[in-house]
Amino acid sequence: MENRSLAAAAITDPNDYGDEECPVKEKCQDQREALPGEPRCVICGRYGEYICDETDDDICSIECKKALLAKTAKAQKQAENVSDPVKLPANDECFYVRDDGRSGSQYLTDNQIETLRNKIEIHVKGDSVPAPILCFSSCNLPQKLEVNLESAGYEIPTPVQMQTIPCAMANRNVLVSADTGSGKTAAFLVPVVSRCAYLRMQNHSDQKKPLAMVLAPTRELCVQVEDEAKVLGKGLPFKTALVVGGDAIAGQVYRIQKGVELIVATPGRLIDLLTKYDVELDEICVLVLDEVDCMLQRGFRDQVMQIFRALSHSQLLMFSATISQEVEKMASSMVKNMIYVSTGKPSKPNVSVKQVVIWVESKQKKQKLFEIFKSKQHFTPPVVVFVASRFGADLLSEAITNATGLKALSIHGEKKMKERRESLRQFLTGEVPVVVSTGVLGRGVDLLKVRQVIIFDMPNSMQEYVHQVGRASRMGEKGTAIVFVNGEDHKLFREFVQNLKSAGAAVPRELANSHYSLSINPAGGRHKRRKHGS
Numbered sequence: 001m002e003n004r005s006l007a008a009a010a011i012t013d014p015n016d017y018g019d020e021e022c023p024v025k026e027k028c029q030d031q032r033e034a035l036p037g038e039p040r041c042v043i044c045g046r047y048g049e050y051i052c053d054e055t056d057d058d059i060c061s062i063e064c065k066k067a068l069l070a071k072t073a074k075a076q077k078q079a080e081n082v083s084d085p086v087k088l089p090a091n092d093e094c095f096y097v098r099d100d101g102r103s104g105s106q107y108l109t110d111n112q113i114e115t116l117r118n119k120i121e122i123h124v125k126g127d128s129v130p131a132p133i134l135c136f137s138s139c140n141l142p143q144k145l146e147v148n149l150e151s152a153g154y155e156i157p158t159p160v161q162m163q164t165i166p167c168a169m170a171n172r173n174v175l176v177s178a179d180t181g182s183g184k185t186a187a188f189l190v191p192v193v194s195r196c197a198y199l200r201m202q203n204h205s206d207q208k209k210p211l212a213m214v215l216a217p218t219r220e221l222c223v224q225v226e227d228e229a230k231v232l233g234k235g236l237p238f239k240t241a242l243v244v245g246g247d248a249i250a251g252q253v254y255r256i257q258k259g260v261e262l263i264v265a266t267p268g269r270l271i272d273l274l275t276k277y278d279v280e281l282d283e284i285c286v287l288v289l290d291e292v293d294c295m296l297q298r299g300f301r302d303q304v305m306q307i308f309r310a311l312s313h314s315q316l317l318m319f320s321a322t323i324s325q326e327v328e329k330m331a332s333s334m335v336k337n338m339i340y341v342s343t344g345k346p347s348k349p350n351v352s353v354k355q356v357v358i359w360v361e362s363k364q365k366k367q368k369l370f371e372i373f374k375s376k377q378h379f380t381p382p383v384v385v386f387v388a389s390r391f392g393a394d395l396l397s398e399a400i401t402n403a404t405g406l407k408a409l410s411i412h413g414e415k416k417m418k419e420r421r422e423s424l425r426q427f428l429t430g431e432v433p434v435v436v437s438t439g440v441l442g443r444g445v446d447l448l449k450v451r452q453v454i455i456f457d458m459p460n461s462m463q464e465y466v467h468q469v470g471r472a473s474r475m476g477e478k479g480t481a482i483v484f485v486n487g488e489d490h491k492l493f494r495e496f497v498q499n500l501k502s503a504g505a506a507v508p509r510e511l512a513n514s515h516y517s518l519s520i521n522p523a524g525g526r527h528k529r530r531k532h533g534s
Ligand SMILES: Nc1ncnc2c1ncn2[C@@H]1O[C@H](COP(=O)(O)OP(=O)(O)OP(=O)(O)O)[C@@H](O)[C@H]1O
Pocket: 153, 154, 155, 156, 157, 158, 161, 178, 179, 180, 181, 182, 183, 184, 185, 186, 320, 321, 443, 444, 445, 446, 448, 470, 471, 474, 475
């Protein structure tokens, strides 16, 4: 049985991380509960401190390992008694069924492929773009991965997965723009898991240097990506390491050195780790930049480029819901022969989220928020409130509890990772109905049950706005974003009003009449006059 990490094995207080190693837990009752984002024992759900060598599953103790091995042996026996699975016939719903011999998308004509893309709103740019798939089973994935997809409830690929997976599997560099909540994570994890697993299956050497890397801007997002990677890679030669700030670095290095296929990291901590420890990255063959527009912005860009240059021979997959022309240019300058895939309405708020914009002066914002929370009609927990500052998040969460009696917590970058995980756990399990967050939860995080967000402070850009609004809907489910706006946000007015109008959302009178908004009017706009010098 392999220790998950030195640091994790050193727990003395069940809720604390220390530095020394302690013996393997015999009984599962000796193990502590898992914190959100931590591996869970596949038998009892407690903290999965160890990895079962035989099955690669997370396990908490020797007792649960025995139970797991007994269960696996039984399942194997049953499987041996079952005859070959029936092959699905090709039909309209799924005409790329594997094993059919002539069912692959390579048998569609260019016109048919074009029609298919138009139908599911997929747009592509680039040379020799592979055709979209309609079934996961058409891309020659490891059998176990197909089973894992099915167990996760991923019956058919979403549009972004349909087009991105075959491109990535063909070893192409890809830039992908697709709505929030449309399944971009699996669009890169499916090819990553598949490639890593096949490489390991072909090469039986003991050396297990990492093969793939995902970089993302926040710890929460990395935790989530790693969790999904584990679900998809279960039972395959596919291990992961999480490299984020706030957790003990020694444990992260130990895990990598034991041999992993995928590293999921925030750029800052990864560079910190690489400068202090000897980790070989020469076998990394896929680099994923999730939230690529954010990763190529000032603040992250230098670190990301440093890592990219070190891995410049690897395939590059880049994803976001908001990709500007500038990002597209930067991305295409980084790699040759890139494919650009976009689905849905790029860089626009998700159409499934109703945007309700309220003009409210800064001094009245709190009062307005409390009114919403006290109204049965308007308050639909769990709710995320987005604010501009860490201090503001702390103050507002306290004020909400004092004024409304609702439990509210804050999440932001200054809090310890342990505290952030615990707050998120309480929120996701429904113990706490309100979370006040800075941008930390704005991007990428899959807050499954959240159907309402309140944008208390407008973010600095419409891109961040699109991501924050997107937290209120997953996979096309209906949600609401209540947005407070006032004159202080005037820099965004032009773009904001355009966005609201194209979404059919009501524009408050003050916003519509502001001269900052009116400048979009080509007839009377100050921008237009100045530009043409009339
Ligand atoms: N093929 C699929 N079938 C069913 N559910 C899916 C499928 N692909 C993804 N999902 C689910 O859809 C939800 C949204 O996926 P994901 O978090 O990857 O979205 P995203 O596009 O990365 O969003 P964001 O831009 O907000 O990060 C997740 O809960 C995920 O489990």
